[in-house]
Amino acid sequence: MTNCANIAAADVLPTIAALRQEVAQLREAVQARDEFISVAAHELRNPLTPLLMTVQSMCRATERHAGTPEPIVSGLARMDRVVQHYVKRCDAMLDISRLSSGTFRVEWAETDIAGLLRGVVEGLKPYAERAGTAIDLAAPDTLAGTYDELAVQQIAENLVSNAVKYGAKTPVIVSLREEQDMVALDVRDGGIGISAADQARIFSPFERAVSRQQQPGFGLGLWVVGRLAAAMGGTVQVSSDLGQGSTFSVRLPRYRGAIPA
Numbered sequence: 001m002t003n004c005a006n007i008a009a010a011d012v013l014p015t016i017a018a019l020r021q022e023v024a025q026l027r028e029a030v031q032a033r034d035e036f037i038s039v040a041a042h043e044l045r046n047p048l049t050p051l052l053m054t055v056q057s058m059c060r061a062t063e064r065h066a067g068t069p070e071p072i073v074s075g076l077a078r079m080d081r082v083v084q085h086y087v088k089r090c091d092a093m094l095d096i097s098r099l100s101s102g103t104f105r106v107e108w109a110e111t112d113i114a115g116l117l118r119g120v121v122e123g124l125k126p127y128a129e130r131a132g133t134a135i136d137l138a139a140p141d142t143l144a145g146t147y148d149e150l151a152v153q154q155i156a157e158n159l160v161s162n163a164v165k166y167g168a169k170t171p172v173i174v175s176l177r178e179e180q181d182m183v184a185l186d187v188r189d190g191g192i193g194i195s196a197a198d199q200a201r202i203f204s205p206f207e208r209a210v211s212r213q214q215q216p217g218f219g220l221g222l223w224v225v226g227r228l229a230a231a232m233g234g235t236v237q238v239s240s241d242l243g244q245g246s247t248f249s250v251r252l253p254r255y256r257g258a259i260p261a
């Protein structure tokens, strides 16, 4: 009996040691990947500030000179939009790296969240039109609170663009309202829906309920949404049935009282 136990332990020990070594190597590989993403995001982001400033000052110069040929005016406006878009992507990449390394810091600011949401919805309308979808927003004219503006923007952009992407051309209904000392943001679509099993995993990084062939994506958007909402003391939930559409509900405290002077 004792012999058997000893033989079994002797057999297993090298396997455990090998597994330990493999886990350590995998940890190192994940850390190297995270560091690479962080460095790459910084490297891509850094030259963009002077580039954006140059494009914007050229845009202003063309406004001052009435005789600037139209192709130059419209070309510069397009460059301005493209560079701003690129800046946003780099910032989102930086946030992902900060969220995964735990170094993300909330930038509290007095914010009209209704105006902020209207801006996000307006910005996504051309994308929705191309996808054959309408976005409907029900929100008060203004709704004051303290939030991290970029975080709220990213949350709304991710949820609304998902609703367009997976909404199978059904209208996307976005609503914002006060609920006591919270603000409630709901994003609803009538699209492909999500099974109960998939609902349990889609908030984890790289988890998706569709294949890359069906819809491109990395499966990071909802993870970012969940992390950002939690960083502001809030929550995000989904309610959905396969083929019946989905509603994503974000709840955030309206006031955190943590604004630096």
Ligand SMILES: Nc1ncnc2c1ncn2[C@@H]1O[C@H](COP(=O)(O)OP(=O)(O)O)[C@@H](O)[C@H]1O
Pocket: 158, 162, 163, 166, 167, 189, 191, 192, 193, 194, 202, 207, 208, 209, 210, 216, 217, 218, 219, 220, 221, 222, 223, 245, 246
């Ligand atoms: N509105 C939605 N309707 C149906 N499925 C959705 C919706 N939003 C998200 N999903 C599912 O959750 C997964 C994770 O979403 P997300 O993290 O935003 O990643 P991505 O959009 O890059 O796939 C998606 O791949 C999709 O399967």
Ligand SMILES: [Mg+2]
Pocket: 158, 161, 162, 217, 221, 222
């Ligand atoms: Mg997404």
